[in-house]
Amino acid sequence: MPNDGSLRITPRPVRRQVEDRLREAIVSGRFMPGDHLSDRMLCDLFGVSRSVIREAVRLLEAEGLVDVVPNRGPFVSFLSPAEATQIYEVRAVLEALAGRGFAERASDAEISELRGVFEELAAAGPAADRVALLGLKRRFYEVLLRGCRNAYVARMLDQVLNRNSQLRATTLSDPERLPHTIAEMRRIVEAIERRDHEGTWEACRDHVMQAARVALRILNQQAREQAEASRARASAAE
Structure with a gap:
């Protein structure tokens, strides 16, 4: 022994x-x-x-x-609009790679698991707790990263998603965003179920870019409000 x-x-x-x-x-x-x-x-x-x-x-x-x-x-940490832009650019490519790899190499059981998590998210609705929604999205990506069978993409995208977490919370703060998120993720799942590699690539990339558009609009508005508040404090101190 x-x-x-x-x-x-x-x-x-x-x-x-x-x-x-x-x-x-x-x-x-x-x-x-x-x-x-x-x-x-x-x-x-x-x-x-x-x-x-x-x-x-x-x-x-x-x-x-x-x-x-x-x-x-x-x-x-706060993320500036410039930092967020860079993160979304990287995430778009990595997520598209992960999605295409999942469509190519995931087992049928993993595809069913991904569909199940998506259906939970779709059923949650806008009244669901933000932390619960973030948890469901996290589970979706855990399945995606496991099934893509690319350890390097999985490791890098997981780190980007950690950095991206507050941006996901930002986009979920927009009450009009969730239905679009669900529609975009449905497109991803349906492309995967067809084993449509390139369709999955495009659906993943489009999902990230739409999220980026919403997050950057909110972050730019927050940056303007913070700048105005700083100017007001400076004027009051004079």
């Missing part, structure tokens, strides 16, 4: 667990852009030491999910 330790089960480090749970809290919209991630609050939330929290925050800062402001601490 080999005794090299290769089959031994080892628990994940606490820091890794905190990192994963904090990332999920940001991606799911529990923590929104601009929220202050104070050491005390995170220590109480996760029940760990300040050193563990700071290491997890440092790693999420490297991913762009957190900004650490000198003398103020860490905050959930």
Whole structure:
């Protein structure tokens, strides 16, 4: 019987667990852009030491999910319209690659699983909780990335989707967006069910570009409002 330790089960480090749970809290919209991630609050939330929290925050800062402001601490990152444009450009290509790979290589069971998640999302409707909607979209992409059978595309798109999470929350804040999202995702699923590789590519790319159009309109409006508020504060201080 080999005794090299290769089959031994080892628990994940606490820091890794905190990192994963904090990332999920940001991606799911529990923590929104601009929220202050104070050491005390995170220590109480996760029940760990300040050193563990700071290491997890440092790693999420490297991913762009957190900004650490000198003398103020860490905050959930905001995305500027320029940054959002770049993210959507990259996401459009990666998502189209993942969709085409899924149409080519996914099993029939995975296609049925994708259809099932989509039907849950379609049935949720605009009255559904935003966090629940984001969770359903997350599950949709988990199936898509697993079934595309391209580990590099899956890894890169997963990272982009993490960075893109607050943008998905932004687009869902538009009450008119959800029906269009469902129609666009239906087109993706139906192209996959036909094993239409190029049709899936186009449907995935179009879905991302439509989401980008809505998100950038909202972000540009927010940027204008923030600029006006800054000018008003500066005038009041004079």
